[in-house]
Amino acid sequence: MADERIQRVTMPKWGLSMKTGKIIEWFVGEGDVVGKGDDLADIETEKIAGTLESPVDGPLRRIVAEPGVDLPVGATLAVVAPAEVPDDAIEAVVAEARAQLESGELGGEDEIAPSTVEIDGRSISYLTLGEAGAGDPVVLVHGFGGDKNSWLFVQQPLSETHLVHALDLPGHGQSGKDVGDGSLDTLAAAVLGLLDAVGVGRAHLVGHSLGGAVVAAVAAAAPDRVASLTLLAPAGFGAAADAEYLRGFAAAASRRELKPLLGRLFADESQVTRQLVDDLLRYKRLDGVSAALHTLLGTLLAGDRQAIELPALLEKVSGVPVTVVWGDEDRILPVPDGVELARVKAGHMLHLEAANDVLRHIRTTVG
Amino acid sequence: MWGAGLRAAAQHSQSLLSVFTHIPGLKVAAPSNPYDAKGLLIASIRDDDPVIFAEHKMLYDTTGEVPEESYSIPFGEANIVREGDDVTIVAIGRMVGTATEAATELAAAGIEAEVIDPRTTSPLDLETILESVENTGRLVVVDESNPRCSLASDIGASVAQEAFGALRAPIQLVTGPHTPVPFADSLEDLFIPDAQKVIGAVKTAVDWKK
Numbered sequence: 001m002a003d004e005r006i007q008r009v010t011m012p013k014w015g016l017s018m019k020t021g022k023i024i025e026w027f028v029g030e031g032d033v034v035g036k037g038d039d040l041a042d043i044e045t046e047k048i049a050g051t052l053e054s055p056v057d058g059p060l061r062r063i064v065a066e067p068g069v070d071l072p073v074g075a076t077l078a079v080v081a082p083a084e085v086p087d088d089a090i091e092a093v094v095a096e097a098r099a100q101l102e103s104g105e106l107g108g109e110d111e112i113a114p115s116t117v118e119i120d121g122r123s124i125s126y127l128t129l130g131e132a133g134a135g136d137p138v139v140l141v142h143g144f145g146g147d148k149n150s151w152l153f154v155q156q157p158l159s160e161t162h163l164v165h166a167l168d169l170p171g172h173g174q175s176g177k178d179v180g181d182g183s184l185d186t187l188a189a190a191v192l193g194l195l196d197a198v199g200v201g202r203a204h205l206v207g208h209s210l211g212g213a214v215v216a217a218v219a220a221a222a223p224d225r226v227a228s229l230t231l232l233a234p235a236g237f238g239a240a241a242d243a244e245y246l247r248g249f250a251a252a253a254s255r256r257e258l259k260p261l262l263g264r265l266f267a268d269e270s271q272v273t274r275q276l277v278d279d280l281l282r283y284k285r286l287d288g289v290s291a292a293l294h295t296l297l298g299t300l301l302a303g304d305r306q307a308i309e310l311p312a313l314l315e316k317v318s319g320v321p322v323t324v325v326w327g328d329e330d331r332i333l334p335v336p337d338g339v340e341l342a343r344v345k346a347g348h349m350l351h352l353e354a355a356n357d358v359l360r361h362i363r364t365t366v367g
Numbered sequence: 368m369w370g371a372g373l374r375a376a377a378q379h380s381q382s383l384l385s386v387f388t389h390i391p392g393l394k395v396a397a398p399s400n401p402y403d404a405k406g407l408l409i410a411s412i413r414d415d416d417p418v419i420f421a422e423h424k425m426l427y428d429t430t431g432e433v434p435e436e437s438y439s440i441p442f443g444e445a446n447i448v449r450e451g452d453d454v455t456i457v458a459i460g461r462m463v464g465t466a467t468e469a470a471t472e473l474a475a476a477g478i479e480a481e482v483i484d485p486r487t488t489s490p491l492d493l494e495t496i497l498e499s500v501e502n503t504g505r506l507v508v509v510d511e512s513n514p515r516c517s518l519a520s521d522i523g524a525s526v527a528q529e530a531f532g533a534l535r536a537p538i539q540l541v542t543g544p545h546t547p548v549p550f551a552d553s554l555e556d557l558f559i560p561d562a563q564k565v566i567g568a569v570k571t572a573v574d575w576k577k
Binding site: 274 | 402438439440
């Protein structure tokens with residue numbers, strides 16, 4: 001029955017809470033030959049829309065999923081198989097996929113839950129995906145006001161080849177909201193503490209925005225613990241920053257205040273969904289968050305300019321490969337001059353808006 | 368505790384939110400889901416003013432995701448439960464679920480309803496309601512209490528006063544009738560607004576020809 005030449009393209013799982021998604025538009029048709037990494041379709045989830053890249057090579061024999069229909073994670077979207085596989089065999093796979101869908105067995109898999117460790121008296125929440133392999137594990141560090149879920153397009157695909165940890169920095173997500181002095185050293189100590197707690201000697205570190213400066217501080221403090229640095233629109237290159245956004249985000253208490261600010265994070269403002277605004281408001285209402293964000297503002301800003309000096313940190317790091325990636329339409333931390341970097345088509349949230357390109361840069365760095 | 372549906376007869380099924388909302392100096396919270404219930408209760412405890420915290424009897428079994436940590440939801444900030452461009456439905460307490468059910472059915476018929484839950488009736492986030500009506504041009508208020516001098520008539524009157532120019536149809540109020548809540552099961556069921564009554568009111572507003 002199972003013909004190994006027949007490969008299914010299935011509904012991806014983007015982030016812990018994703019249960020269903022729907023195809024907005026197919027970019028390919030039946031009969032097209034697709035290659036790994038080709039854009040297949042745009043998919044919309046409750047939280048965000050993204051582009052599905054082909055996980056396989058070969059002729060696209062059948063499209064199973066119609067646009068506009070909500071389908072559970074794991075549902076068969078399309079069938080890829082070489083031309084010599086007879087139509088009957090393809091039809092059998094399609095029929096099996098439909099039966100699987102009707103049976104309702106999909107989407108009921110066990111939820112992967114985040115773990116918590118105590119580091120320097122703070123509880124730190126983190127999510128681990130993947131299995132320990134030959135290479136060093138990867139640790140993902142989010143930015144100011146973000147959390148581990150912002151890696152939804154990155155962590156799962158990366159976990160196919162690496163053990164990947166994503167943490168909530170102090171003051172963020174489900175971690176404790178006390179940030180102490182809020183300094184880079186304090187935040188870096190949380191990342192190093194996590195490496196110790198999960199028994200990782202050396203890791204590839206990936207950081208976005210404030211998280212980029214944090215992972216650089218980790219590398220400066222303990223270069224032998226760091227296999228590589230991937231810095232996504234990191235804080236601290238040059239002095240320019242949208243200080244109004246940063247202060248506004250820390251202060252905003254209602255949807256009316258928050259929503260217009262969030263548009264500045266993206267090149268395409270339609271990425272700011274009601275769900276995104278609601279999730280951030282829920283975070284901001286937690287006790288201690290406002291104080292944490294205001295303390296961290298002091299780390300990020302001196303007046304209206306950036307307070308962090310990343311080149312000074314990176315000077316202390318030798319022998320660690322550093323990759324810098326920037327969204328060319330970043331309005332929060334504009335693309336700096338005189339820094340060797342790769343550009344992707346996105347705003348500040350490049351790992352959401354140009355996830356597949358960012359993923360490629362990370363893969364190139366982490367091997 | 369408030370609201371009908373528990374077969375508890377008139378005196379134990381009343382919706383007196385309007386009475387409390389009428390009194391200056393009192394704050395009134397009426398959560399429609401577990402997340403709001405925790406956040407509003409914490410805000411109520413921390414507030415120095417007297418707060419009437421109105422728990423709907425039929426919502427005690429509702430389940431939903433609630434953070435373990437402590438958090439508070441500011442008073443006077445409405446929740447946009449669902450976005451839509453064709454009609455604004457403002458609903459309170461248990462009626463938020465009824466309005467959402469109606470909106471889902473209406474969407475299948477091509478009518479996109481925006482559902483707004485004020486969460487607190489005093490203070491009332493009239494601004495969010497007005498912004499929505501400016502966009503949709505139609506307002507349906509759903510409240511299970513009696514219609515005279517009620518939240519429904521109050522919100523309706525405020526919108527008529529502040530956003531008359533935006534309205535493309537008469538404001539529709541979906542409420543219980545002006546009677547005590549009946550004790551007979553069949554009559555109590557008829558008393559409480561359901562999704563079909565909301566859908567009827569929305570269609571009246573959408574189909575309105577001047």
